[in-house]
Structures are given as structure tokens and as C-alpha cells.
Amino acid sequence: MHLAISLNIAAADGQDVLDFGQITALVRNAEAAGVDMVIISDSADKPSSSPFEATTLLAALATVTDKIGLVASASKLAHQPYNLARRFASLDIISHGRVGWNATTAQNPREAANFSRPEGFSDDDFRRRAWEFINIVRLLWIGWEHDALLFDKASGRFHDPDKMHPANFTGEFFSVPGPLNVARSPQDVPVLVMSGLAGTELDFASRRADVVLLDKLEPSGARATRDEIKRRAHEAGRDPVAIKVLAVADGGPEHDGRSLEDLCLSSGCDGIVLTVQPRAAAVEAFVERLLPELKRHGFAKAQGKTLRDRLGLSEDSKP
Amino acid sequence: MSARQMKLGLFLWATGHHIAAWRHPDAHVRAGIDIDHYIKLAQTAEAAKFDMVFCEDAAGLREANINIASQTSRSIGFEPISLLSALAAQTERIGLVSTASTSYNEPYGLARTFASLDNLSGGRAGWNLVTSASPIEAANFGATGLRPHADRYARAREFATVITGLWNRRVPGHDGESFSVRDPLDIPPSPQGAPVMVQAGASDDGKDLAARTADVVFSAAQTFEEAKAFYDDLKGRLAAYGRQPDDVKIMPGVAPVVAATKAEAQAKYDALQELIPDDVGVALLSSYLSISDLGRYPIDGPLPELPEGEGMKSRQALVIEQARRDGLSIRQLARYFAGARGHWRIVGTAEQIADELQARFEGGAADGFNVMPSWFPGELDAFATLVVPELQRRGLFRKDYEGRTLREHLGLKRPI
Ligand SMILES: Cc1cc2nc3c(=O)[nH]c(=O)nc-3n(C[C@@H](O)[C@H](O)[C@@H](O)COP(=O)(O)O)c2cc1C
Numbered sequence: 001m002h003l004a005i006s007l008n009i010a011a012a013d014g015q016d017v018l019d020f021g022q023i024t025a026l027v028r029n030a031e032a033a034g035v036d037m038v039i040i041s042d043s044a045d046k047p048s049s050s051p052f053e054a055t056t057l058l059a060a061l062a063t064v065t066d067k068i069g070l071v072a073s074a075s076k077l078a079h080q081p082y083n084l085a086r087r088f089a090s091l092d093i094i095s096h097g098r099v100g101w102n103a104t105t106a107q108n109p110r111e112a113a114n115f116s117r118p119e120g121f122s123d124d125d126f127r128r129r130a131w132e133f134i135n136i137v138r139l140l141w142i143g144w145e146h147d148a149l150l151f152d153k154a155s156g157r158f159h160d161p162d163k164m165h166p167a168n169f170t171g172e173f174f175s176v177p178g179p180l181n182v183a184r185s186p187q188d189v190p191v192l193v194m195s196g197l198a199g200t201e202l203d204f205a206s207r208r209a210d211v212v213l214l215d216k217l218e219p220s221g222a223r224a225t226r227d228e229i230k231r232r233a234h235e236a237g238r239d240p241v242a243i244k245v246l247a248v249a250d251g252g253p254e255h256d257g258r259s260l261e262d263l264c265l266s267s268g269c270d271g272i273v274l275t276v277q278p279r280a281a282a283v284e285a286f287v288e289r290l291l292p293e294l295k296r297h298g299f300a301k302a303q304g305k306t307l308r309d310r311l312g313l314s315e316d317s318k319p
Numbered sequence: 320m321s322a323r324q325m326k327l328g329l330f331l332w333a334t335g336h337h338i339a340a341w342r343h344p345d346a347h348v349r350a351g352i353d354i355d356h357y358i359k360l361a362q363t364a365e366a367a368k369f370d371m372v373f374c375e376d377a378a379g380l381r382e383a384n385i386n387i388a389s390q391t392s393r394s395i396g397f398e399p400i401s402l403l404s405a406l407a408a409q410t411e412r413i414g415l416v417s418t419a420s421t422s423y424n425e426p427y428g429l430a431r432t433f434a435s436l437d438n439l440s441g442g443r444a445g446w447n448l449v450t451s452a453s454p455i456e457a458a459n460f461g462a463t464g465l466r467p468h469a470d471r472y473a474r475a476r477e478f479a480t481v482i483t484g485l486w487n488r489r490v491p492g493h494d495g496e497s498f499s500v501r502d503p504l505d506i507p508p509s510p511q512g513a514p515v516m517v518q519a520g521a522s523d524d525g526k527d528l529a530a531r532t533a534d535v536v537f538s539a540a541q542t543f544e545e546a547k548a549f550y551d552d553l554k555g556r557l558a559a560y561g562r563q564p565d566d567v568k569i570m571p572g573v574a575p576v577v578a579a580t581k582a583e584a585q586a587k588y589d590a591l592q593e594l595i596p597d598d599v600g601v602a603l604l605s606s607y608l609s610i611s612d613l614g615r616y617p618i619d620g621p622l623p624e625l626p627e628g629e630g631m632k633s634r635q636a637l638v639i640e641q642a643r644r645d646g647l648s649i650r651q652l653a654r655y656f657a658g659a660r661g662h663w664r665i666v667g668t669a670e671q672i673a674d675e676l677q678a679r680f681e682g683g684a685a686d687g688f689n690v691m692p693s694w695f696p697g698e699l700d701a702f703a704t705l706v707v708p709e710l711q712r713r714g715l716f717r718k719d720y721e722g723r724t725l726r727e728h729l730g731l732k733r734p735i
Binding site: 017020043047048049050051052053055056057058059060061062063064078079080082083086087089090091093094110113114115116117118144149151153156157158159160161164174175176177178179181182183 | 341342343344346348349351352354358377378379380381385386388389390391392394395396397398400401402404405407408409423424425427428431432434435436438439458459460461494497498499500501502503505506507509594596
């Protein structure tokens with residue numbers, strides 16, 4: 001059973017926010033307990049008082065940890081696809097292959113207003129734009145073949161020009177020739193995490209996502225969605241085990257190891273993701289009480305160098 | 320109170336600033352995929368008490384011709400904001416400055432990112448504002464060509480106004496030509512209030528924007544006279560914005576090649592020059608001159624007459640001026656230019672290099688320097704162990720950090 005924790009920095013309010021040292025301590029504790037990945041949330045639909053933006057925080061965390069997967073949310077409205085693809089490809093190299101992008105699908109009402117889109121997007125435009133965005137990012141990530149870099153000082157060839165492929169994407173919302181100016185990442189492509197899914201989004205996620213986070217706690221609902229995702233993944237020609245579905249749950253005091261194990265088993269999901277509130281007291285309680293129990297209940301036994309390896313994603317996801 | 324001291328920045332660039340650096344036998348050729356390499360460089364610079372490390376940036380390949388691009392190390396590297404965020408956790412004092420484009424970002428997003436870097440680093444972040452002069456970058460953001468220079472600067476001015484407003488906690492309610500922003504910044508005030516503002520444009524528009532908003536200006540100059548003229552010009556523009564000459568630190572680039580004797584240093588430089596393929600040199604020169612086909616002119620002939628481009632106006636003028644002044648052929652100019660992209664080069668002993676830096680610093684042509692080692696890590700190590708102690712002996716450079724934040728290192732006031 002996979003175990004992810006979601007550190008919800010976007011929910012920070014008031015004075016008791018976590019500093020970098022406290023976040024590092026939490027992530028290292030999670031790493032020691034075998035947690036597969038920590039997901040750093042980002043801008044919410046209300047102002048937060050977290051001192052950090054997710055991708056910059058993640059880069060710093062990458063240098064002070066060495067096993068745990070690191071996933072950051074980054075919004076498709078706040079970034080351009082070229083910039084975002086670069087950021088995550090760099091993060092994957094910095095972390096030696098432990099990074100994922102949480103591509104949230106919900107529209108954040110504050111973002112359009114602060115990112116020069118006062119007119120906003122209709123839900124349908126937003127969705128079509130999002131798919132385009134994700135497809136471009138993926139094309140940019142696979143632009144350099146694994147062995148494209150030659151480093152041949154004597155002949156003067158740094159890379160093999162035949163192993164560098166432009167994206168040449170032209171769509172309804174974006175046009176991006178590429179290629180990316182960051183090398184192929186250690187995971188080939190950073191892990192793509194999707195959350196906040198509804199309706200037609202499920203279909204896209206089934207085709208593209210490596211990890212889907214469900215936000216329905218009730219086990220029967222979670223099971224139905226999980227089954228639907230796996231079925232559609234299969235229809236799209238993917239091995240259904242190559243897409244991991246994690247049930248959501250709150251990492252607060254209402255849960256213990258047994259209830260989470262039950263939730264995971266009855267939902268049929270591949271594991272769970274626990275939300276930890278960004279306050280010192282909540283983090284302390286989580287680390288001292290819940291983390292040891294989860295270990296006892298058989299969560300997070302996975303090994304592996306990269307996040308893909310840990311999640312058992314390596315095979316199907318090679319582009 | 321101690322005498323005025325110079326500021327030093329370390330200009331990072333994967334394998335080094337010389338276009339052929341990656342082919343140097345001791346250059347770390349995997350620099351662009353090795354974070355530990357950068358951590359070591361930043362820690363070396365910090366041990367030598369540099370004010371800051373600085374990353375350039377472009378959101379695209381440097382060179383459109385793939386055959387040329389594949390003979391350089393510049394088509395891959397780290398995205399600088401992730402790189403510097405990683406360095407923030409592995410260093411304690413040194414400033415961390417990254418370039419980011421006003422043309423391909425939004426002010427609200429960049430304000431959050433740099434505020435976050437400032438928080439992560441305990442007040443060491445800086446932003447180098449550029450307007451991006453490459454059509455390759457423009458294409459990656461859906462444009463069919465480079466937008467006119469004046470338009471790019473109009474957008475940059477609006478960008479600077481909005482981002483400083485966000486950092487200074489004004490409620491923007493901004494609805495302008497290029498941007499609209501409704502809410503105040505959702506990241507609490509960072510240790511420096513606002514990250515240090517750096518600029519590197521040297522056209523008239525560029526200098527004016529710098530006079531209005533920059534804390535630090537990077538520049539390129541060959542001769543003392545050029546450096547002095549730029550320095551006086553920029554400092555002269557400050558009064559119009561109610562600012563004092565000391566509010567802005569001007570730091571020209573310098574590419575030193577240092578060794579125990581002058582002959583040894585010259586031999587090191589010559590060996591690197593031997594490694595430049597002609598077509599690579601000419602292509603690099605062409606891109607800075609905003610001309611696509613310099614290769615069709617005779618390589619041993621003079622530089623043709625060139626129209627003013629829409630790219631980097633100031634660098635174009637500087638290169639043309641040098642070609643005329645020294646009567647250089649295209650080949651000679653390309654080889655010279657490949658060493659440091661038009662920045663000032665000094666080849667010599669630590670004493671000779673210190674003499675030259677001292678003369679520009681004390682002669683009122685610089686407040687400090689942006690050091691551009693020819694190849695990494697060797698030329699940085701040489702500068703740190705030979706030149707820095709010489710500058711310290713002369714009382715020209717600090718022996719230890721006076722403060723914690725980049726603003727404190729630079730002797731800059733806190734905004735607001
Ligand atoms: C030391 C130095 C570093 C620079 N770094 C960058 C850079 O990283 N990216 C970029 O687009 N321009 C860079 N430039 C040039 C830009 O600052 C400038 O915006 C240019 O694009 C156009 O300005 P101008 O025409 O006003 O000179 C640099 C210039 C100097 C002197």
C-alpha cells in the first residue's frame with residue numbers, strides 16, 4: 001500500500017506557519033518512515049500565509065533528502081507550458097529522479113484575476129486548454145533521447161543532433177516549437193499526478209496520469225471511481241497497474257492506522273494520501289502518532305531509487 | 320569606517336563562459352546535469368566572500384542551427400530558479416540572483432517565486448530583469464517573431480511597477496496595457512522586503528528603467544572609457560527619480576584568466592582559443608549582432624555594415640565599435656568574442672588583474688565586477704585563491720561578510 005502525504009501549505013493562515021527547518025524535519029521523518037512521496041500544495045482560492053511557493057520549496061527539499069518522492073502543485077494558469085516543463089525537468093535532475101507534478105484540474109478563481117485574465121475561462125475552454133498544456137509539457141519532456149548527450153571533447157560534439165526532437169506543437173491555445181533546453185530527466189518524464197477530477201477529466205487522466213488522487217473519502221465512492229479509472233486506462237491501451245489511484249484522507253487525529261488500512265482495502269485503491277495541515281502542532285501529532293502506526297500497518301514498504309520505481313510505474317510509463 | 324570596497328558577483332554558466340570551455344581537458348563537462356557541481360561552485364564563491372552568484376537565462380535553445388548548437392554545451396542546463404532554490408539550502412550567506420524575463424512571465428507569479436526564494440534563503444534573493452532578445456524564445460511562447468524593442472521595454476516597465484507594488488504590500492488593483500492583478504501578494508513579507516532588483520539592459524530604454532528601479536546593474540564594457548561613460552550616464556539618470564548615486568551598484572562583467580606568470584596565463588588562454596570551431600564562433604557573434612547570415616561573408620574580411628537590430632541593441636553597438644576600433648576581421652572578432660561574449664577580458668597574474676580591477680574601481684568606472692570564469696571549476700578556483708586574497712590585501716574587498724542578506728552585502732537600503 002502506497003503512502004503519500006500532502007503538506008497543504010496553501011492552507012496556512014495566521015502566525016503559526018512552518019519555516020523551512022520544520023518542513024525539512026517533517027519530510028525527513030516521513031522519508032525515514034518509508035513514505036513514498038510528499039505532495040506540496042500551492043495557491044488556493046483564498047490567500048495563504050505560507051512563506052513558500054511549491055516548486056522553489058521542493059528544489060530546496062531535494063537537496064536535504066535522498067529517497068522520498070517530491071511532488072509540487074503548479075497551476076496551468078500561473079505558468080506557461082515551456083517554463084513549467086523546464087522547472088520540473090530541472091527539479092527531476094536536481095532530485096535524482098524523485099519529482100512529480102501535481103496538475104490540479106480545478107479552476108482557481110483567484111488566479112485568472114491575478115494573472116491578467118480578468119475575463120476568466122469558461123469551464124470548457126479551461127479544460128481544453130489544460131489538456132493541451134499537459135500534452136505540450138510531455139512532448140517537451142521527451143524531446144531529448146536518453147543517450148543524446150555525447151560529451152565528446154575530442155570530436156567537439158556535445159550532443160547528437162539526431163537525438164534531439166522538437167515538440168513542434170501548434171494547438172488552439174498554445175504554439176510551442178521547443179525543444180526543451182534541459183536534458184532528459186532521470187525518470188524520463190517526471191511523475192504526473194492529477195487530482196480534483198470530475199466527468200470528462202477522468203478520461204484524460206486515465207490516459208495520461210501516473211497517479212490519481214481521489215478526494216472522495218467514502219469507500220464505495222472511491223472504489224467506483226478507482227474502477228472507472230482503471231477500466232478507462234485499460235481501454236486506452238495501458239496496463240491498469242501502471243496508474244496508481246490513492247484515496248484521500250485527512251491526516252488529523254480522527255484516524256488511526258487501522259481505519260486507514262480499512263479505507264485503503266475497502267476502496268480497492270493502491271494506497272492513501274494523507275493531508276497534513278501546515279501548523280507545528282498538527283505536524284508534531286502526525287509524526288509522533290500516525291506515522292509509526294502506518295508503518296506497522298504495512299504502508300509504504302516500497303523501495304527504489306526514483307519515484308517511478310517506488311510507485312512501481314517504471315514499465316508502462318516509458319514513452 | 321572602512322574605505323569603499325568593491326562588490327563581486329560570480330556569473331555562473333555551466334561549463335564556463337568561454338564558448339569552448341566544455342572542451343577544456345579539466346572542465347566539468349556534465350555540469351548541466353550535475354547539481355553537486357553547482358553546489359561546489361556556490362560554496363567556493365561563498366568561502367571567497369563573493370556578494371552573490373548570478374544565473375543568466377533563456378527559455379529556449381541559444382542557437383537555431385542544430386549543427387552549431389550540438390558543438391556547444393549551451394543547449395541544456397538547469398532552469399535557474401530551481402537551481403538557486405536548491406543552492407539556498409546548501410549555502411548560508413551568498414546572494415542568489417536569477418534572471419527571469421518580463422516578456423514570458425506574469426508579475427504575480429514571479430513575485431511569489433522570488434519572495435519564496437528570499438524566504439528560503441533568509442534574505443539572499445535577487446531578480447535580474449530582462450526583456451529577452453531572442454526570437455527562439457519568442458516562438459516558445461506562441462509569438463511568430465521578436466516583438467519590437469520598445470514594446471518589450473513598455474511591458475518591462477509595467478511589469479516592474481506591478482511587481483514592486485506587490486513586494487511592497489500595496490494592494491495593486493492593477494489593470495494596465497499588459498497585465499491585470501487584483502489581489503495583494505499571498506506570500507508574507509520576505510526578509511529583504513523586496514528581493515534585490517538587478518538589470519542588465521544598456522540601451523537608452525534599458526538604462527532609464529534601471530535608473531528608476533534597479534539596485535544593481537550588470538554591464539559589458541571593453542575599455543576604461545566605455546565603462547566610465549556607462550557608469551556616469553547611469554548614475555547621472557538617478558537624480559531624475561529622486562535617487563542617490565550610491566543607491567545603484569554598477570558591476571561590469573570581467574573574464575579573467577589568471578596564472579602565476581603572464582606567459583602562463585596567456586598560454587592557458589591561447590589553448591582555449593584553439594578549441595573554438597570557426598563556424599561556432601561566427602554563429603555566436605551573429606546571434607549577438609542580431610544577424611542570421613554573417614557566415615556568408617568572407618571570414619577574413621571586415622564586418623559588413625549592419626542595420627540596428629531589435630535584439631540586444633547595446634551589445635550590438637559594442638561589438639561593432641570594437642571591430643572598427645581594432646580593425647578586426649570577422650574571424651578575429653568571432654574568436655575574441657567567443658571568449659566572453661563581448662565582456663572585458665584580462666589575461667595575467669593576480670597582481671596584474673588586481674591592478675586593472677583597482678584602476679576601474681577607483682577611477683569611477685565600476686562599483687564592483689561580475690566575474691565570468693572561462694571554465695569551471697578551474698578558473699573560479701584560480702580567481703578565488705589568487706586574485707581575491709590580493710584584493711583583500713589591498714583593502715579593496717571584504718575579508719568576511721558584514722551582514723546576512725544580499726542587501727546588507729551590497730550596502731543597499733531596505734525598500735519602504
Ligand atoms: C551581464 C549580463 C547578463 C545578461 N543576461 C541576460 C540573460 O540572462 N537573458 C537575457 O535575455 N538577456 C540578458 N542580458 C541582456 C539583457 O539584459 C537585455 O535585456 C537585453 O535583452 C536587451 O537590452 P538592451 O537592448 O537594453 O541592451 C544580459 C546582459 C548582461 C550585460
